[in-house]
Every structure is written in structure tokens, then in C-alpha cells.
Amino acid sequence: MSIALQVTDLSKTFPVGKKLFGGARGSVKAVHPMTLSVETGETLGIVGESGCGKSTLARMLVGLLPPTTGTIEIEGAALDTADPAAFGKRIQYVFQDPISSLNPRKTIRQIMEAPLRLLHGMDRAAREERIREIFDSVNLRADFLDRYPHEFSGGQAQRIGIARALAAQARILILDEPVSALDVSVQAQVLNLLADLKREFGLTYLFISHDLAVVEAVSDRIAVLYFGSVVEEGRAEEIFAHPRHPYTKLLADSAPVVGRPLRDPETGQAELPNPLDPPPGCAFAKRCPYATEKCRATAPVLEQIGPDQRVACFHPLPAR
Known part of the structure; x- marks a missing residue:
């Protein structure tokens, strides 16, 4: 096709703010x-x-x-x-x-x-x-x-x-x-x-x-965005049935489903990072239960992980 x-x-x-003598502050x-x-x-x-x-x-x-x-x-x-x-x-x-x-x-x-x-x-x-x-x-x-x-x-x-x-x-x-x-x-x-x-x-x-x-x-396909980046992409049925990125799983688990009890809300670092001071590594690291020092230091790139699924994660969830 x-x-x-x-x-x-x-x-x-986007430029943010203005300096006294012109130009953007950040x-x-x-x-x-x-x-x-x-x-x-x-x-x-x-x-x-x-x-x-x-x-x-x-x-x-x-x-x-x-x-x-x-x-x-x-x-x-x-x-x-x-x-x-x-x-x-x-x-x-x-x-x-x-x-x-x-x-x-x-x-x-x-x-x-x-x-x-x-x-x-x-x-x-x-x-x-x-x-x-x-x-x-x-x-x-x-x-x-x-x-x-x-x-x-x-x-x-x-x-x-x-x-x-x-x-x-x-x-x-x-x-x-x-x-x-x-x-x-x-x-x-x-x-x-x-x-x-x-x-x-x-x-x-x-x-x-x-x-x-x-x-x-x-x-037919879904792209999952987090903090301005695609963190997972693939066929719709695979993305929600078998999410490989922890953020995708969080989104799927947060969606209300009849007959399934509601999840407890996130606590602690549940907000998006500060866009004026982005973290050096993976933007999702502070919310991720699987994050390691590598995640906090280096940003992962989107890589092929299956026949038609890509994920930006150093520790993708196992396929079910």
C-alpha cells in the first residue's frame, strides 16, 4: 500500500520570555x-x-x-x-x-x-x-x-x-x-x-x-506520545493488548473498563517534566517503576521490537 x-x-x-535587550530567555x-x-x-x-x-x-x-x-x-x-x-x-x-x-x-x-x-x-x-x-x-x-x-x-x-x-x-x-x-x-x-x-x-x-x-x-495503528516524543507505535490491537512501554501500559490501565476496579491514582512524580528544564534521560523515568540509572542519564530512541511495533525504552515490558 x-x-x-x-x-x-x-x-x-517555541521561544519563551524575552531578555532586556532582545532575544528569548529560553x-x-x-x-x-x-x-x-x-x-x-x-x-x-x-x-x-x-x-x-x-x-x-x-x-x-x-x-x-x-x-x-x-x-x-x-x-x-x-x-x-x-x-x-x-x-x-x-x-x-x-x-x-x-x-x-x-x-x-x-x-x-x-x-x-x-x-x-x-x-x-x-x-x-x-x-x-x-x-x-x-x-x-x-x-x-x-x-x-x-x-x-x-x-x-x-x-x-x-x-x-x-x-x-x-x-x-x-x-x-x-x-x-x-x-x-x-x-x-x-x-x-x-x-x-x-x-x-x-x-x-x-x-x-x-x-x-x-x-x-x-x-x-x-x-488501524496507534502512536503514543509522551513529552513531545513518540514512545510506542504499532497495530492498535497489539498496542493495548500487549503494551511494551510502561507509559502505554499506564494509559491502558487507567482507562475505565466495566467490571474492572478503578486503579489508585498515581502519587509522587505523576506530572509531566518541566518543559523549561527537561530531564537528561528518559522523560518518563521519574514515573516508571522499571527505571534505572541508564534511563535517567540517556534518552532511549524508537526501535523495532516486533513485526509491527516500535518502542523507545531500555526495559520494554515482555510480550504476553
């Missing part, structure tokens, strides 16, 4: 250099705690943030990361908060027409035909087009957000917590819709979420 998206050594560093590495690939038609789930770099990665992939280092390739063609417009036709973003992501001063028709006019130069008749086709695909009525965003429920607004992403005719969608702001019953409807659209249009998804049950259900 062909590669839809390839990122190589992609990283993001910097924060939000995303450490990472290399990932997503096959055409695949769903890659990206999971991790708040602050691990998930949304920063997503914003770099769609051109909202310029990367500090690295390259982004879509279907083998490198994108000009200095030109955000280069991303629009190739990759699109579905935001977490559906209503606030829509311009409250514009009608849905105006919102939908923007990518068709600016990216594809369609005339009015072609735009109208394309919008009606997309609205039919996401199960929305045509009379919604002349309303404003505040007139819709969260589920309807998220369908509009998905339709806007599809309007640009991109084949890769970044789904950043697309159902976390919705009621549980509506979440299921939106997830089923995304599955149908993926089959209908041959889409490729990057699905970012903190809800492990949702990610496991929709993803």
Missing part, C-alpha cells in the same frame, strides 16, 4: 524530532496526556504552525512548510470545538464556499453542486446553508466542520478530538459517519484523542 503522509525529523521549538521543545508514516486509507490514532504535543503536531501537519525542523510529504511530494496555502488541497483539519471553529458572522454557505473558491477557483454553479453533494454525504439538509453557526447543535456543527474539510477535496483529514465535545450518543453518530466517509471517499485519517476506547475502536 502507498504512503499517504510521511513526516521525517519533524519538530517544534525555549520549549513541544515536539521532539519524530518520524511517522501513514498509509493510504489508514487511520493512525495519536494518544497521550495533555501537554504531550498532540495538537502541536496536528497544527504543523496542516500548516497552521511552521515546523522548526523536518519535512512533510504527502503522496511522495514534499510540502513547502513556509507556505501554508500549499497544504489546503492536500490535508485538512477537523477541530475539537465544532461551533467555535465556524465563523459566527458568516452563513454556512459562505463558510463552505471559501475553500471551493480560494483553493479550486470554482464558479458559482460548480460550488453549489459540490456543496449539495457534500451535504448529502454528511446527512445535512440543504436549507441549513443559509443559517448561522449558533443555530446548530454540537453534532450538527461537527458535521458541518467535516463537510468544510471535505469541500477542499483533501484526502487526508486531521481529526483533533473530533467527538470529545459531544454527547455520548452523538459521538457514536459522528464516528459512524467518519467511517462511512472514509470508505466513500478513500480518506486517510490522523485521529487525535485522549479517549483510549474511541482511539482503539477507530484506529
